[in-house]
Amino acid sequence: MALRSQLLRTVYNGSQARQFSEARKERAGVTKLREVLEDRLQDIKKAKTWKHERIITSPQDRKVTVQGAKGEFLNFCANNYLGLSNHPEVVEAAREGLKKYGAGLSSVRFICGTQSIHKDLENRIAEFHGREDAILYGSCFDANAGLFESMLTPEDAVFSDTLNHASIIDGIRLCKAQKFRYPHRDLNELEHLLAHSEARIKLIVTDGVFSMDGTVAPLKGLRTLADKYRALLAVDDSHATGFFGETGRGTEEYCGVPGAADIICSTLGKAVSGAAGGYTTGPRELVTLLRNVSRPYLFSNAPPPPVVAASLKSLELVDRSSELRQRLQDNTRAFREGLQSAGLTVSGDQHPICPVMVEAPLAVELASGMLERGIYVVAFSYPVVPKGAARVRVQLSAAHTPEDVKRAVDAFATVGKDIGLVK
Numbered sequence: 001m002a003l004r005s006q007l008l009r010t011v012y013n014g015s016q017a018r019q020f021s022e023a024r025k026e027r028a029g030v031t032k033l034r035e036v037l038e039d040r041l042q043d044i045k046k047a048k049t050w051k052h053e054r055i056i057t058s059p060q061d062r063k064v065t066v067q068g069a070k071g072e073f074l075n076f077c078a079n080n081y082l083g084l085s086n087h088p089e090v091v092e093a094a095r096e097g098l099k100k101y102g103a104g105l106s107s108v109r110f111i112c113g114t115q116s117i118h119k120d121l122e123n124r125i126a127e128f129h130g131r132e133d134a135i136l137y138g139s140c141f142d143a144n145a146g147l148f149e150s151m152l153t154p155e156d157a158v159f160s161d162t163l164n165h166a167s168i169i170d171g172i173r174l175c176k177a178q179k180f181r182y183p184h185r186d187l188n189e190l191e192h193l194l195a196h197s198e199a200r201i202k203l204i205v206t207d208g209v210f211s212m213d214g215t216v217a218p219l220k221g222l223r224t225l226a227d228k229y230r231a232l233l234a235v236d237d238s239h240a241t242g243f244f245g246e247t248g249r250g251t252e253e254y255c256g257v258p259g260a261a262d263i264i265c266s267t268l269g270k271a272v273s274g275a276a277g278g279y280t281t282g283p284r285e286l287v288t289l290l291r292n293v294s295r296p297y298l299f300s301n302a303p304p305p306p307v308v309a310a311s312l313k314s315l316e317l318v319d320r321s322s323e324l325r326q327r328l329q330d331n332t333r334a335f336r337e338g339l340q341s342a343g344l345t346v347s348g349d350q351h352p353i354c355p356v357m358v359e360a361p362l363a364v365e366l367a368s369g370m371l372e373r374g375i376y377v378v379a380f381s382y383p384v385v386p387k388g389a390a391r392v393r394v395q396l397s398a399a400h401t402p403e404d405v406k407r408a409v410d411a412f413a414t415v416g417k418d419i420g421l422v423k
């Protein structure tokens with residue numbers, strides 16, 4: 001009885017919650033913060049860069065339901081390239097991982113956060129890419145944030161494409177190496193920078209595929225320059241791993257230069273399971289160094305077992321058959337050709353990221369018109385993309401049927417006419 005009343009006393013109830021909020025008087029520091037942030041929020045609104053988040057009430061899939069909207073939407077804006085985010089085998093593997101290994105580790109890797117499946121996945125990733133070793137992170141953002149500071153010192157230099165992902169930019173900011181940026185895919189300018197550098201380690205870093213543009217890095221030329229100037233090449237293959245290239249090995253395979261990268265960083269949050277996680281794979285000594293000094297790895301929890309199990313299953317599916325990759329390629333081709341015959345401009349290379357280019361004021365109108373027709377796509381304009389390069393970014397998936405793709409093409413043609421984009 002005594003124990004029961006003690007337990008009852010420790011239950012947090014509504015009246016205690018009220019007491020907490022009543023006791024919390026506004027403090028001067030918080031009032032100041034509100035004022036400052038209100039100004040900044042207004043600036044974001046004025047700059048028209050406010051992010052409106054739609055709330056999805058279904059699993060991530062070819063079709064989704066959205067809070068406050070009737071019916072289902074065909075989803076053309078996820079990185080669900082292979083359609084594995086809600087694949088029955090992947091979901092089942094995650095469930096099994098949960099049952100066998102629990103919800104999470106309550107620890108970073110080096111204290112007591114490494115389970116056998118973490119090692120299994122790291123070995124599998126290294127084997128998948130044909131590299132010596134691999135290290136897992138909570139995300140690819142973390143992998144990039146933890147790479148440059150760990151491996152480069154002021155004696156070294158890093159050369160980065162201007163359109164590289166934010167996580168590469170931030171990762172480079174954190175390191176003390178000499179920093180150079182070369183114009184997007186400009187090998188001449190890169191060569192000029194490399195030729196004038198006396199740095200000990202020279203590291204060229206590029207996205208394999210650039211996420212806003214669907215453009216592919218010139219890996220062959222980058223490798224040639226790396227060899228000529230004794231440099232290393234690091235590739236972030238987040239928009240390629242698992243589906244780009246004949247066997248899904250990514251941009252190297254697509255460009256016909258397998259093994260071109262010395263270091264690959266990639267994500268487990270896009271084609272491969274779509275859950276979360278990232279990694280770096282490459283020379284054994286580098287991976288060992290990262291395990292010892294890379295801060296996002298050392299000071300952040302181990303990836304949760306269901307997520308690890310889902311990634312293992314996804315890599316198995318990637319290698320089991322080329323069917324999903326073939327479907328994705330067919331969908332990409334049909335969409336690009338369909339839009340071009342409808343008189344719309346799709347930029348980028350033959351990749352499932354398809355930016356439909358429009359004048360800035362029409363980008364939002366185009367995306368809204370598509371949404372009214374049950375197709376979920378997103379508009380991007382300056383400063384997310386350069387001035388004069390507004391677009392609606394479409395992403396194809398292996399989960400889409402040929403009918404889905406046709407529906408999207410027809411809707412683009414109709415809305416394009418409605419808003420005066422095509423004559």
Ligand SMILES: Cc1ncc(COP(=O)(O)O)c(C=O)c1O
Pocket residue numbers: 138139140141142165167207211236238239266267268269276277278
């Ligand atoms: C090129 C690139 N690198 C890294 C990331 C970050 O991946 P993650 O979601 O695993 O942090 C993204 C995600 O948008 C990306 O496009």
